[in-house]
Amino acid sequence: MATTTAKIQFMSTDLVSDTLDLSTVMTLYTSGTTTGMSKTTGLARYSTATTSETKLLEAGDYTDSKAHKLYIKNTSTTRSEYVQITTGTIASGSTTIGRLYGGEWGLIPWHGASDINVIQSVTGITIEWMLFYE
Amino acid sequence: MASTTVRIVITSDITADVMNLDTTATLTKTTTTTSIDDTTGLSRKKITATSKGASGEVTLYTADDFAAIPYLYIKNTDTTAGNRIYIYDDTTSGDPLQFQLDAGDWGFIPMHGDKTYKAYATTNPTTIEFMVMGQDQ
Numbered sequence: 037m038a039t040t041t042a043k044i045q046f047m048s049t050d051l052v053s054d055t056l057d058l059s060t061v062m063t064l065y066t067s068g069t070t071t072g073m074s075k076t077t078g079l080a081r082y083s084t085a086t087t088s089e090t091k092l093l094e095a096g097d098y099t100d101s102k103a104h105k106l107y108i109k110n111t112s113t114t115r116s117e118y119v120q121i122t123t124g125t126i127a128s129g130s131t132t133i134g135r136l137y138g139g140e141w142g143l144i145p146w147h148g149a150s151d152i153n154v155i156q157s158v159t160g161i162t163i164e165w166m167l168f169y170e
Numbered sequence: 171m172a173s174t175t176v177r178i179v180i181t182s183d184i185t186a187d188v189m190n191l192d193t194t195a196t197l198t199k200t201t202t203t204t205s206i207d208d209t210t211g212l213s214r215k216k217i218t219a220t221s222k223g224a225s226g227e228v229t230l231y232t233a234d235d236f237a238a239i240p241y242l243y244i245k246n247t248d249t250t251a252g253n254r255i256y257i258y259d260d261t262t263s264g265d266p267l268q269f270q271l272d273a274g275d276w277g278f279i280p281m282h283g284d285k286t287y288k289a290y291a292t293t294n295p296t297t298i299e300f301m302v303m304g305q306d307q
Contacts, residue, residue: 051205052211
């Protein structure tokens with residue numbers, strides 16, 4: 037059985053009056069089990085020549101209501117360049133989940149029922165992403 | 171100036187060779203290099219609602235409470251497999267499901283900040299930990 041862990045660590049010297057150091061680790065299991073997640077897309081790099089919304093993940097390719105995890109990073113070193121993440125069908129209207137500005141990353145628990153799309157603020161931004169799925 | 175960072179380390183043997191991914195981002199006010207100032211602190215609440223809209227939901231974030239972009243950390247602290255937390259967008263028509271956290275799962279989402287997020291669970295009670303960081307407004 038494959039073992040995949042993801043650790044997150046927040047550190048701050050002065051966001052609050054005492055130093056903040058918070059970390060936690062999760063093991064990626066398939067939904068409702070203690071069986072390790074066994075599939076991944078691998079770490080991909082994606083960029084488009086458009087600032088229009090484009091599809092990153094097709095919901096139809098994955099089973100709904102599962103414990104998929106999407107790691108996604110905006111690799112731009114220009115702070116103002118963003119990647120907007122949306123969910124839903126582009127043609128019929130999607131909704132925004134969030135934005136990654138230059139250098140930021142997110143780990144999104146994705147249920148697999150709706151497409152994941154991206155909008156780049158400028159062309160040429162490279163997005164790194166990886167899906168762990170079942 | 172506050173200096174707040176968030177690091178992720180993913181380790182996996184799914185592939186034939188062990189994979190290690192390790193990256194850190196500095197959390198700053200949007201489009202600047204000025205670090206964020208505000209946080210809700212780490213909250214811990216029991217979710218008692220077992221369906222969308224039921225009494226006992228927990229509101230994780232209220233739309234426009236923070237300036238864009240607020241960062242949301244969420245964790246399902248339950249240890250029993252199958253005890254899930256569902257988080258939905260209470261602002262958009264139809265209240266679409268946004269995230270599903272199985273027992274022990276966490277997520278880190280740089281939000282747009284204009285949607286209210288609420289949580290319900292499969293089991294009453296299920297404890298969620300969450301924190302919003304950014305710039306209060």
